[in-house]
Amino acid sequence: MRQLAAIMFSDMVGYTALMQQNEQSAKEKRRRLKQVLETSVSGHNGKILQYYGDGALSIFNSAVDSVKCALLIQQTLRQEPKVDLRIGIHSGDISIEEETIYGDGVNLASRVESLAVPGSIFISEKVFDEIKNQETLSAREMGYFEFKNIIRPVRIFAIDNKGLVVPTRDVLRGKTKEPTNRLAVLPFVNLSADAENEYFSDGITEELLNALTKVNGLQVTSRTSAFAFKGKNTDIREIGIQLNVDKILEGSVRKAGNRVRITAQLINAADGYHIWSENYDRNLTDIFQVQDEISSIIANKLRENLTAKEHEETLVKVPTQNLEAYTLFLQGLHYHNKITPMDVKKAIACFEKAITLEPDYAQAYAMAAAGYTFLGATGQMQPKEAFALVHLYSDKALQLDNSLAMGYAAKGSAYLLYDWQWQQGYDALLKAIELNPATTGAHQMLSFYYMIIGQKQEAVTIMEKALQVDPLSLLVNKSLVDAYNHAGRTDEASKQVEWLLDLHPQLPVALELKGWCAGHKGDWQQAAEIFEEVHRLTKHPLKGLTSLGCAYGKLGETEKALACISKIERRQAEEPGVVLDADLAMIWWSLGEKDKAFYYLFLCVEKRMGPVAIIIEHPLFKVASDDPRYQLLKEQLNLVEYI
Structure with a gap:
């Protein structure tokens, strides 16, 4: 029988040594432990499945019940006659056959318990998510740990209610892998x-x-x-x-x-x-x-x-002997990392001035290529012009220094977003990550590639790897949420968004992600309310309208959706360098106007706007594979072999 359960391991510390020193005392403490366990577990709707030596394995239908039970056990056993006990709890799938319990959740719960110290209760992140809104329970984060036979690092919390022991991270050992x-x-x-x-x-x-x-x-x-x-x-x-x-x-x-x-x-x-x-x-x-x-x-x-x-x-390596060029390069990095169109343009100007002073400055060429990639990918510059410069600068950078990860990342992005040379893009991005695993922009592009060719779980995996080296990055978190949604893992997407909003409560990008998660779950009313707030936060009448228009379309509020389209068209007329055809295609599709949506999708192809390749695979805008226009789009995107 399979079921979802909160799994609690409890283990008496020092029992073997105590048996050697004072057998009578050891047996009395074990009897006290058993009595407290049986009373507490049954009183919290739990069940003790087995005793093993000086410990026990219990299961609960509720994570909240399991933690409240563990708290009572520890508070009781901290009183005389004191029993030193470690407790670890995890929530997961289990299988029970003839009172024997199996499953990855059991293994992980055991690892969590092994990490704990006497008098403490350690819980996994899954359990924390269930109890974090309980006023009577409090927890402190201990960080991520890598356990033996567990693939991914696990985030651990310690319950820090009164009377419990909460150790510092440096004293923790447990069944962990050798430290990385x-x-x-x-x-x-x-x-x-x-x-x-x-x-x-x-x-x-x-x-x-x-x-x-x-x-x-x-x-x-x-x-x-x-x-x-x-x-x-x-x-x-x-x-x-x-x-x-x-x-x-x-x-x-x-x-x-x-x-x-x-x-x-x-x-x-x-x-x-x-x-x-x-x-x-x-x-x-x-x-x-x-x-x-x-x-x-x-x-x-x-x-x-x-x-x-x-x-x-x-x-x-010594990239240049020209200190003025080096100073300009550092100024360019400063602007580039602000990630706004205006600052990226300032960054490119600095890199290009550095190149003028030092024509063999490989890093400056690579960063200029990265800047033009940003402008071309976000529609802030005509793709034809932007990506021609991306190729020019990245080729020069790699000719001068073929170990520059950013050169390969920019080159791979151009292959995917403009040239639609999918294999070449894949190879370049893999090379970038090999040279510098912290180049998370390359991870994002590789995730984009996997989503386009339909390997959606691989898209998730590559972004989960990126998150390990860049856990606080807004862009990495956004790409992971997108990958989760594309893979149909909407609950995980929502969880990641809530974590992001804890860090940035009023961040428009994070709020917009929350709206899309609501839409993926079918709650377009909530999505529209969130997108209205996002539009307000942009503080511009013609920006932040695409997601809002889509929500109105899904709700059947045609006039409001058409008003969004009208404003986007007005912006397109006022800013001719900005390309918004993909935005218009999405709203028309949401309105059910597929002919108009295809009109704009083919315009995207004509203008070589990379996002069109992912729009037609998006769960909310997925084109029927038997539609001849889908086949034609795939042909023009050079994606026939991936149909």
């Missing part, structure tokens, strides 16, 4: 007299981060998540939990004229202990040597299977 070296590079603080030099300290941080991604056996958190803590006084241990890392590199940069002082510290995330620190006072001309020195030291302190002899390698 995970590092986050926090933004180095700008200590220069001129606040405008912040671009320089941010750039140095990013350069160090990219260098460390080259170290085998070291997982480096992507820039987006690491920079989420910029300007915040967050405790190092909390950062370690949120980013799921065990080491953190932080520091400061002070630039004055042609001199620079860089201070760097490597910190153990579990307890805040400083493993290593150093100051560097150098001429600006030595900046790349300093970066390489810091990267090599960190690499040798964190490298797996560290030997007595340190590895000697160059992690930082």
Whole structure:
């Protein structure tokens, strides 16, 4: 018999040793444990399935009941005569045959219990989701852990009601895998007299981060998540939990004229202990040597299977001898990472100025290609013009340095979004991820590729991998939600959106995702209400209307949907460089006007707008495969072999 249950493992600590010291005392404590377990479990609608030595396995129909039961057990056993007990709870599918219990959920619950300490109750994230709104229960996050025979890291919480033990992460052991070296590079603080030099300290941080991604056996958190803590006084241990890392590199940069002082510290995330620190006072001309020195030291302190002899390698190449070009490059990075059309255009201008000063500046070519990819993909520039420049700049970047992940990522994006050369795009993106696993933009494009060719579970898997190295990234979370929805995993999509909204309650993109999740579940009224709020937050009468128009169409509110179309057409006329045909196709489709929808879909093909390939596979806009227009779209998109 299969069923969904909350599974509780409870284990008496030190029983074997106590038996050797005082057998009578050990037996009395075990009898007390059994009595408390039987009374508490039955009183919370649970069932003890089996005793094993000094522990027990119980199941409950309700996760809330299981935690309340565990709380009563621990509070009772913390009183004299005291019994040291560990409790772990997980919720999952189980099979029961002749009082024997099987299933992955049982295995995971056992692992959670093994991680706990005497007097504590540890729960998995699944259980936490069930109890987090209970006023009488409180929990504290312990972070992610990798358990033996469990594929993905598991997020663990400790119940922290009065009377319970809540340990620090560094004392936890359990049935975990050998620790993986995970590092986050926090933004180095700008200590220069001129606040405008912040671009320089941010750039140095990013350069160090990219260098460390080259170290085998070291997982480096992507820039987006690491920079989420910029300007915040967050405790190092909390950062370690949120980013799921065990080491953190932080520091400061002070630039004055042609001199620079860089201070760097490597910190153990579990307890805040400083493993290593150093100051560097150098001429600006030595900046790349300093970066390489810091990267090599960190690499040798964190490298797996560290030997007595340190590895000697160059992690930082000298990209240019022209400091003015390098300064422009760092300014370009500063603008590029703001992720707005206006700032990306400023970034491209900086990269192109750097190229003018240093014609062989490979990184500047790669980043300029990335900028034009953004403009072409978001309809902020005519695709033909944008992607011609993407190819031009990425080809030059890779000709100068074929180890640049960003060059391959930009090239792969152009193949997918404009050229529709699917295999070439796939190969380029895989190469980008191989060179730098923290290039999560390449993960997003690869997920896009999988959704287009119908391999929707693979789309989810690649974004779950991206989330491990960039857990706080808005774009990564958005792409994961999109992948979940495409794969029909709407509950997981909704859960991910709620987590995102906990971080950014009024973020329009996150709210819009929540609206789409409601639509996927068929609640278009709720979706419309959310999209109306999103439109209000854009503070522009002609923007943020596509999703709202779709919701109105699905609700049969034709006049409101047509009003959205009218405003989008007006914006198209006022901003001729912006391409909005895909938006119009989606709203017409929602209205049931398939002929008009196809008209705009074919316009997208004519203008080579990449999103058309995914719109026709979207669960809400899926074109019937026997419609001849679907076949024609597939032919023009070079996707016939994937039908």
